[in-house]
Amino acid sequence: TLELTGQAIDFLRGIFNMFDTDNDDALLPAELDDLFSTAPENPWSNNPYVDCAERNVLGGLSLEGFLSKWALMTLLDPANSFANLIYVGYSGDFGSAFTTMRKRRVDRKKQQTQRNVFQCYVFGPRGAGKTALLQSFLGRQPSDALPMNGERFAANTVELSGSRKTLVFREIPEDDVRPLLADRESLAPCDVAVFVYDSCDEFSWQRTRDLLVEVATHGENTGYEVPCLIVAAKDDLDQSPLALQESTRVSQDMGIEMPIPISVRLRDLNNIFCRIVHAAQQPHLSIPETEAGKTRRQYRQLLNRSLMVVSVGAAVAVVGIAAYRVYAARKNTSS
Known part of the structure; x- marks a missing residue:
């Protein structure tokens, strides 16, 4: 899974502020269209993006909503996310835009x-x-x-x-x-x-x-x-x-x-x-x-305990045999 890096998020914050021409801390639909005017199309004009983030009464998208939509696009389609970063002016490479998260x-x-x-x-x-x-x-x-x-x-x-x-x-x-x-x-x-x-x-x-x-x-x-x-x-x-x-x-x-x-x-x-x-x-x-999961877990625990008992028993037997051989060797030497 990929996530946006701090560098990419800072770039998106700057782009948001640049296109928020009326300084109301929200991108109206027309402002959002202007932001994506250098892209082939607005990537959020169709599902699942069109109605996935919080908007104000005028339909404006807040900075949090803007970043949330971009996070969703990165989650679902990282290639498209990177392509649109480039379209709107991001100059870094793929590795600078995304970080790979642990499985x-x-x-x-x-x-x-x-x-x-x-x-x-x-x-x-x-x-x-x-x-x-x-x-x-x-x-x-x-x-x-x-x-x-x-x-x-x-x-x-x-x-x-x-x-x-x-x-x-x-x-x-x-x-x-x-x-x-x-x-x-x-x-x-x-x-x-x-x-x-x-x-x-x-x-x-x-x-x-x-x-x-x-x-x-x-x-x-x-x-x-x-x-x-x-x-x-x-x-x-x-x-x-x-x-x-x-x-x-x-x-x-x-x-x-x-x-x-x-x-x-x-x-x-x-x-x-x-x-x-x-x-x-x-x-x-x-x-x-589930009940089946509990049964499997209990079986594994029982199996592990059984293997441990067998291992301990085998170790004791080996030690016993070794001790007997030492005893027998000493007895033969003393004879």
């Missing part, structure tokens, strides 16, 4: 990450509140979402412990989950996964639970395990007691954090975005474990 598998083994851009997959059944979560991340109402076929993205910055990180949401439609997981490496670009369910609807929870198990199983089978969080949406409405009870039990059984209740309508988000980034920054934690 996520290595991050999990080392129990830390140096990433500044995190990608979060959002799973859940229809009507659970996935799009509403993304819209709230961009400071919008759910009704503001543009119609979209397929996946939806949202990118913005999150401040955590005094530093800013870019969080990219990728909403996975329910019907796309199985085709997605058919690819062995589908979770390789994922830093953290969120499973959203309608806390008023028992069926919504059951479907979300199934999705969680599917994703966790895929991770266990491929080695691409990811930290997972459960989000109980629509917390302002009448809750389903059974859904609450079962979601709590499943989270405990799978070894992940308790479901996080949120209400987009009341804008009571329970610090959800910081919690997602925090989970991504600890890639070895909050990884769900």
Whole structure:
């Protein structure tokens, strides 16, 4: 995975300020078109970029939104990201514009990450509140979402412990989950996964639970395990007691954090975005474990203990034989 370097980000800040002709700290659509006038086309005029970042009431893109869109383009299409850097006047080479990040598998083994851009997959059944979560991340109402076929993205910055990180949401439609997981490496670009369910609807929870198990199983089978969080949406409405009870039990059984209740309508988000980034920054934690995964882990532990016992036994036997030979040799010498 590639990320923009500090040099490239500084260049983009300068370009942003240069084309912010009215000095309102936002690029209006006309100003953005001027910025990309030296490119073959505006690379953000189509999905998934057109509606993926926060805008003001006039449709202006803030600096954070501008950098978030460029971070998303780098994540999805680094070649296009570099080409557009060149189009708008960047004079450095590819190596000066991007830094290569360590593989996520290595991050999990080392129990830390140096990433500044995190990608979060959002799973859940229809009507659970996935799009509403993304819209709230961009400071919008759910009704503001543009119609979209397929996946939806949202990118913005999150401040955590005094530093800013870019969080990219990728909403996975329910019907796309199985085709997605058919690819062995589908979770390789994922830093953290969120499973959203309608806390008023028992069926919504059951479907979300199934999705969680599917994703966790895929991770266990491929080695691409990811930290997972459960989000109980629509917390302002009448809750389903059974859904609450079962979601709590499943989270405990799978070894992940308790479901996080949120209400987009009341804008009571329970610090959800910081919690997602925090989970991504600890890639070895909050990884769900299925029953099959537990069985395999217990079998490996038993096998390792058995091998250790055999090894110790063999070592004792070797030492015993050696000691006997020394004893026998001394006895023969004394005779």
